[in-house]
Amino acid sequence: MNRATLAALAVVTLTLPPLLPDRHLATYVLLGLAATVTAGVSLLMGYAGQVTLGQAAFYAIGGYAAGLLTVHGAPTVAGLLAAPLVAAGAAVLLGAPLLRLRGHHLAFATLALQLILLSLLGRGDWAGGAIGLQGIPQLPVGGDLGYAYLVWTVVAVVLLVSHNIVDSRVGRGLRAVATSETAAAASGVAVGRYRLAVFALSAAFAGLAGGIYAFYLGYLAPGSFPVLLSIEFVVMAVVGGLGTTTGPLVGATVIVLLVQALNTLGTQPGMPGYAPGVLSYAVYGLLLVATVLYLPRGIVPTLTRRPPGGTS
Template identity: 75%
Template sequence: MVVAAGTLALPPLLSSGHLSVYILLGLAAMVTIGLSLLMGYAGQVSLGQASFYAIGGYTAGLLSVHSFPPLLGLLAAPVAAALFALLVGVPLLRLRGHHLAFATLATQLILLSLVGQADWAGGAIGLQGIPRLSVGGYEFAEDISYAYLTWAAVALTLIVAHNVVASRSGRGLRALATSETAAAASGVPVGGYRLAVFALSAAFAGLAGGIYAFYLGYIAPGSFPVLLSIEYVVMAVVGGLGTLWGALVGATAIVLLIQVLTTIGTQPGMPSYAPSVLSYAVYGLLLVVVVLFLPHGMVPAARRAVERRMTQTLTVEKR
């Protein structure tokens, strides 16, 4: 309840620049929630999550610029991303470990290459003239309206993800992440579950991509670089795989870090490639630090610290 109240109260207090960061933070959190499900519960690594983000953005943008209702474009975005995930997931999910990670990365590179050469999608220049999202007679014309829309979508993804985790299927996913052989021996449909969570995580990314397209009014292949997929992985790992709140914490930490790195990289005298180089270097260092000192992520580490503190307090009181 406190988090929900803070989410509702914060947008009117933010400046225009900070409000934009707040919106991008919410979009990143949506994608990271799905990735946390995929990596933390299904035990699958994806380095191409931004491809589903792009599918959602282009689906919403293309439908709206061709005179379809913007709301239809937004609703179609997660569906298109999930269908694309089902299509590529059938062959890709036969792979394991780093083979799967590189295969998802290759999928993103192929997708961006195809979109960049497709005139109907705007080619390398990008898709321009995407109208503002409108629902009924209400048009989302201000940033604050997109902030509320984005965080309402974050709440929706959290509710869906929580229900999945708490269900019988969620217990099967946890067994799958521990040992595929043991899960299969226990009657868990390993292939079906892996494909389903892959599609669900893609749907979350697609919904975020649809909102992103309407918010900016313009998307291009350069809007969805490989670095973006790496950022999502870092967010999920830093926050804590297998915990939904970890996705929010990780997304917050990395989005704020991105702003700091961008500020440093764009200082006078810095080369044009400085922000990217700084990002890759800091992400690599951050992953090493987290793996060494917080192997389960920030949220599980904080939870264990609180539990230890409470246990020590109770022990002292009993004495």
């Protein structure tokens, strides 16, 4: 991620929000949240070589942590700070046993983790149950425009952190782990510690985004974090380019805008109520197939012609 890219992102971030109508500004905020979560997925899958199908679980943990704290009287800033910490703490506790698994076994385990969490949230009166957690206060940032600047500041920080990690000794260790855990361990890389650290960091990114999401909507329910959302984050990371730091931003932009277009199409007069969901599943499948066939490394590596594991 060179200085020109950073400068371009900064210019777009500063100039675009005031020009957008309210409904597009909301999409811009949600796009930034998706990019934040996807940055963690890209680190986990692209550099540590760990497959996850449950990243929305940590998105939910961060959101509910922030929401519950503030509903019970804590300042909103405290709730926002707690969101990534609680999510990272949960990742450390759960990751210790989960990360003993590999490949599709780990993917299914993370998927099961999300299903269990959704069940607990739906049945727990402490979390509002199936009705949801209501009355979450707003952050004092000045409405949707303020949220847009806050979210994209977070995106910039997350991408910068990801870039610095990838460019460091830790990043080289992660790439070694993804290539061969046996060879990495023989070279002195603390494989278990590295895997757990990146798992916790990716959860912290998701938790922070979840905290902002809770304050932005003022309401959370288990249905806000479906399994499809975790799949969506994976598709964003793959389409944008695993093993890159700007890939999550590109992938999130493509998928979020596409989902908005599909929702608009699916809600047209005469379309059945299940049309948006069916269209989304179909397009995710087609995108993955097209990416594997024609852009096997994703959009960013293909356009920049950099090898996998680069820092675009």
